[in-house]
Amino acid sequence: QVQLVESGGGLVQAGDSLKLSCAASTRTFMAWFRQAPGKEREFVAAIAWSGGKTFYADSVKGRFTISRDSAKNTIFLQMNSLRPEDTAVYYCAADRSPFSDYVEPSEYGYWGQGTQVTVSS
Numbered sequence: 001q002v003q004l005v006e007s008g009g010g011l012v013q014a015g016d017s018l019k020l021s022c023a024a025s026t027r028t029f030m031a032w033f034r035q036a037p038g039k040e041r042e043f044v045a046a047i048a049w050s051g052g053k054t055f056y057a058d059s060v061k062g063r064f065t066i067s068r069d070s071a072k073n074t075i076f077l078q079m080n081s082l083r084p085e086d087t088a089v090y091y092c093a094a095d096r097s098p099f100s101d102y103v104e105p106s107e108y109g110y111w112g113q114g115t116q117v118t119v120s121s
Helices: none
Strands: 004-007 010-013 018-024 029-035 042-047 054-056 064-069 074-079 088-095 115-120
Touching (some): 004 088, 018 029, 018 115, 029 074, 042 064, 042 074, 054 064
Parallel strands (some): 010 115
Antiparallel strands (some): 004 018, 029 042, 029 088, 042 054, 064 074, 088 115
C-alpha cells in the first residue's frame, strides 16, 4: 500500500503561480493528474523515482515543472503562468508495478485525495 497526500491548491488569478506537494509513504513512480468538472481525468506530469526522469503533457510544457525531494518521499508540481483552463482538482498518483503508459490513469494503483486549483480570468 502506498499512501499519498496532496497539498498546495488554491484560488489564483491568470498568470499567477502555485506549487503543489505530494507526500508519499514510500519511493515509487509518481505522477500528477487533473480532472475538471464534466471532463475525463488527464495526465499532467510524471517522474521516475530512480533517476528522476520527467514527463509532461503538451499543454503544460514550459509552464509546469515536476520535481522531488528524495529524503522526504515527496514530489512537487511548480505551476507558472496559470490559465483558467488549468482549473481542476489535481491528484497525485503512484504505482510500484511495471507499466508501459504513464499517461493512462488506469495504470496507477494509488491515488491521493486531490487538491483544488482554481484560476480566475
